[in-house]
Amino acid sequence: MAAAFATGLAAPAFSQAWPDRPLRIVVPFPPGGSNDIIARQLAEALRERLGQPVIVENRAGAGGNVGADSIAKASPDGLSLLLTAPGPLAINEHLFRNMPFVPQRDFAPVALVASVPIVLMVTNGLAVRSVAELVALAKRDPGKLAFGSSGNGSTNHLAGELFKSMAGIDIVHVPYRGAAPAMTDLVGGQIQMMFDNMPAALPQVRGGQVRGLAVAGAARAEALPELPTVAESGVPGFAAEAWFGLVAPAATPEAVLQRLQAACGAALADAGLRARFAQGGATPGTRLGADFGRFVVEERAKWGRVVAASGAQAN
The missing domain is CATH 3.40.190.150 (Bordetella uptake gene, domain 1)
Structure with missing residues (x-):
């Protein structure tokens, strides 16, 4: 069977x-x-x-x-x-x-x-504009930054866990019942960061509701070519799709x-x-x-x- x-x-x-x-x-x-x-x-x-x-x-x-x-x-x-x-x-x-x-x-x-592709985004109220700045902030204030996901076991949850492990930072996972309510809280500033899939992330990044920092894949994404990969932004070897x-x-x-x-x-x-x-x-x-x-x-x-x-x- x-x-x-x-x-x-x-x-x-x-x-x-x-x-x-x-x-x-x-x-x-x-x-x-x-x-x-x-x-x-x-x-x-x-x-x-x-x-x-x-x-x-x-x-x-x-x-x-x-x-x-x-x-x-x-x-x-x-x-x-x-x-x-x-x-x-x-x-x-x-x-x-x-x-x-x-x-x-x-x-x-x-x-x-x-x-x-998966996109790493932060709320507009967070004063970081690159992955390096995000990692530096997380290291200065361990346990203070929260990342949302569509739920335990989702790819955006594990992308965040992988980022946490490979960047050597302490960030807190907040699971939601789906990506849409997590995105709502990211826009509103209730959480500071999130990995989310491109179809849902793209309109929010392009519309300026959130700030895109990087894509999580091995290569840049055609839909957001201006964003570097997480790997080329200071976390070598990082890849999630x-x-x-x-x-x-x-x-x-x-x-x-x-x-x-x-x-x-x-x-x-x-x-x-x-x-x-x-x-x-x-x-x-x-x-x-x-x-x-x-x-x-x-x-x-x-x-x-x-x-x-x-x-x-x-x-």
């Missing part, structure tokens, strides 16, 4: 009329964040290719585990899907003592939908999975969707089915090492 995630499962034949009802994509985080933005863009593209409405449902909680668990236990008819950031699939099992599902057993991979993947319940028939993979592949190759992704700084994924499954296995090992090195835990 553990191999199901990487290979898909054999299953009985399904009706050639599939899908004969609307589909549902669960986003395990609140509306307004990058996960939600990507899901709604994909949902429209899938509607055009599958001929049925595709409804996006936000079910937040426990670092994405609540929404993910609802799909792990959903009917395996291909009509209930999960589109999630790495947390529930590759990170949370390293953070949470008790998981309500086993990612590699309970999901079948459909598609890597998108990858996005977010991605979003679509999965189905593990026992979903193989023929249904193949239809879903084909629809996703066509959608992600479409010039219109690619342009919409690019506006938010997202890069469409190219991994489908078992190829995406192997990618998640690699990500699970990578983030496990990050969690162990950082000492991060979730209740």
